[in-house]
Amino acid sequence: MTVNGLPMVVPASDLPERVRIHEVGARDGLQNEQRVVPAEIKAEFIRRLADAGLTTIEATSFVHPKWVPQLADAEQLFPLISDLPGVELPVLVPNQRGLDRALALGADRVAVFASATESFAKANLNRTVDESLAVFAPVVRQAKDAGAHVRGYVSMCFGDPWEGAVPLHQVARVCTALRDMGCDELSLGDTIGVATPGHVLELLSLLNEERVPTNMIGVHFHDTYxxxxxxxxxxxxHGVTTVDASAGGLGGCPYAKSATGNLATEDLVWMLHGLGIETGVDLGRLTATSVWMAAHLDRPSPSRTVRALSHKDQ
Incomplete structure (x- = not known):
């Protein structure tokens, strides 16, 4: 049963009262799109997401343009949105040069992107796991010295297209290394979407045993299965209160061809609101934003909630 396009609220016990959604549509969602989206449209997308109530919106990546052409306009885009009040705008920085570019524009929240597996580290970063961690250490140190908040992404936490199942201790080793170098937050990525609930709980429990507190952890799931x-x-x-999601279900991973889209923010919000969990997000405005972006991409949104609510309005 729905009321005015909203789910019936039936709270569940022992769940968080509020969840912070880390919106990744403008960066992770768009990075794999073949059609280049102009910086002005990206800026409007981010402004509309903020207007819908999202307060953490990952804006772009300061990666070399040849690796991710869609994000070659980072210097052009960031000044167009940096004045958004009350909105955190994290940016991805792959190396020292990327951090310098981000800090020069006033970015105060940055993220580094590590891998739990050797195969993906070589495909995505062109380095081994240990070599990539060695590159990130001075980047994290400089970012912290500049007063920035640092997020550490860990990809392939549950499975790898080349290596198969990923041992839990292997993931924990990378997570603790990022913690020790000074990351404020970790995002556990199910890059190819193969995780199941028991697997998730087992990894979270192991990380707690390795002294990675739950309040430091965010989760980033793909919906392949x-x-x-x-x-x-x-x-x-388990107590996690930070969840990554992408408006309209945009995105995948350009280096993992079996990966389908991210968890759609609308699908997440529908579930959370039905559970009585606060997000601060206006689902109607968010859905309208994803419909608007889908029109610019000239294809329908893959989000089931977007499709259901937009069809309902017709």
């Missing part, structure tokens, strides 16, 4: 919401629920049961 339709498990993203189930995995999110498991993380909520």
């Amino acid at each position: 339709g498990q993203a919401l189930a995995n999110t629920y498991a993380a909520l049961e």
Whole structure:
């Protein structure tokens, strides 16, 4: 049953009262799109996401343009949105040069992108896991010295297209290394969408045993096998309160061809609101924003909630 396009609220016990959504649509969502989106449209997308109530919106990546052409306009885009009041605008920085570019524009929240597996580290970063961590250490140190908040992404936490299942201790080793070098937050990535709820709970428990506190952890699920919401629920049961999602379900991973889209922010919000969990997000405005962006991309949104609500309005 729905009321005015909203789910019926039936709270569940022992879940967080509020969840912070780390919106990745403008960066992770758009980076794999073949059609180049102008900086002005990206800026409007981010402004509309903020107007819908999202307060953490990952804006762009200061990666070399030849690796991700869609994000070659980072210097042009960031000044167009840096005045958004009350909105955190994290940016991805792959190396020292990327950090310098971000800090020069006033970015105060940055992220580094590590891998739990050797195969993906070589494909994505052209380095081994240990070599990539060695590159990130001075980047994190400089960012912290500049007063920036640092997020550490860990990809392939649950499975790898080349290596298969990823041992939990292997993930924990990378997570603790990022913690020790000074990251404020870690995002556990199910890059190819193979995780299941029990797997999620086992990894979260191991990380706690390795002294990585739950309040330091965010989760980033892909929906390849339709498990993203189930995995999110498991993380909520463990106490996780930061969940990555992409407006309209945009995105995948350009270096993992088997990866489908990210968890759609609308699908996440529908579930959270139905559970009585606060997000601060206006689902109607968010849906309208994803419909608007889908029109610019000339294809429908993959989000089931966007499709259901937009069809309902017709």
